[in-house]
Structures are given as C-alpha cells and as structure tokens.
Amino acid sequence: MSKINKLQYLLITSLLQDGEVELILPNGIELRVGITQEGKRGKEKTEDYCWVTATQKNRTVILDSYNLGLEFPDDRLVCENGYIDDFGQSMVGLDVV
Numbered sequence: 001m002s003k004i005n006k007l008q009y010l011l012i013t014s015l016l017q018d019g020e021v022e023l024i025l026p027n028g029i030e031l032r033v034g035i036t037q038e039g040k041r042g043k044e045k046t047e048d049y050c051w052v053t054a055t056q057k058n059r060t061v062i063l064d065s066y067n068l069g070l071e072f073p074d075d076r077l078v079c080e081n082g083y084i085d086d087f088g089q090s091m092v093g094l095d096v097v
Contacts, residue, residue, distance in 0.1 A: 011033070015033065015034070015035050016035075016045075019034055019035055019036040019043060019045045020032060020033065020034030020035070020036055021033050021034070027056070028056055028057070029054055029055065029056045030053075030054070030055045030056070031052070031053070031054050032052070032053045032054075032055075033050070033051070033052050034050070034051050034052075035047075035049060035050050035051075036049075036051075037049045048065070049064070049065050050064065050065060051063065051064035051065070052064070058072070058073055059071065059072045059073075059096070060072075070094065070096060072096050076096050076097060077096070077097050078094060078095070078096050079094070079095040079096075079097070080092060080093070080094055081093045081095075
C-alpha cells in the first residue's frame with residue numbers, strides 16, 4: 001500500500017468514526033474535513049454530505065455539498081473577474097486582498 005493510499009485510508013477511517021478530522025499544515029493553515037451536518041440532535045454523521053474548511057489567520061474558505069463561502073476581515077478588497085475555462089464554461093473568480 002502506497003503512502004497516499006495509507007493516508008487516504010486513515011483519513012476516511014477517522015471520518016467514519018469521528019465525523020470530522022482536523023489537520024494543522026506546516027504553513028499555519030488549519031484544514032478541517034467532515035461528514036457531519038446539523039440535525040435535530042446536534043451534529044449527525046451523514047453519508048451524502050461532506051464539508052471542508054481551510055483557515056489561515058483570520059481568513060477561511062468553506063466548501064460543502066451545497067455552498068462555497070469565504071470569511072475575511074471587513075477591511076479587505078474583493079475583486080471579481082469572469083472568464084471562460086478550458087471546457088468553454090463561463091466561470092467567476094474572486095480575489096480577496
């Protein structure tokens with residue numbers, strides 16, 4: 001089993017057991033992956049839902065099965081640009097500086 005396969009196995013096993021995993025990367029980014037969703041009894045593990053957050057200092061990117069979100073201080077400048085990707089699909093890019 002390769003290192004990548006071992007890491008993937010450990011990550012998936014931990015997710016299924018605990019519902020979420022947190023990794024602190026060397027550059028100070030906190031990466032969290034989960035399969036929990038708020039339910040009637042608090043956080044509940046689900047088979048059809050997943051979320052990922054990446055946080056560094058006071059900036060966060062949030063991706064889940066339904067949304068893409070950004071959280072950042074109010075004093076930032078947001079630039080939006082549109083472009084066509086390699087497959088001809090219209091895309092929107094956001095830069096926060």
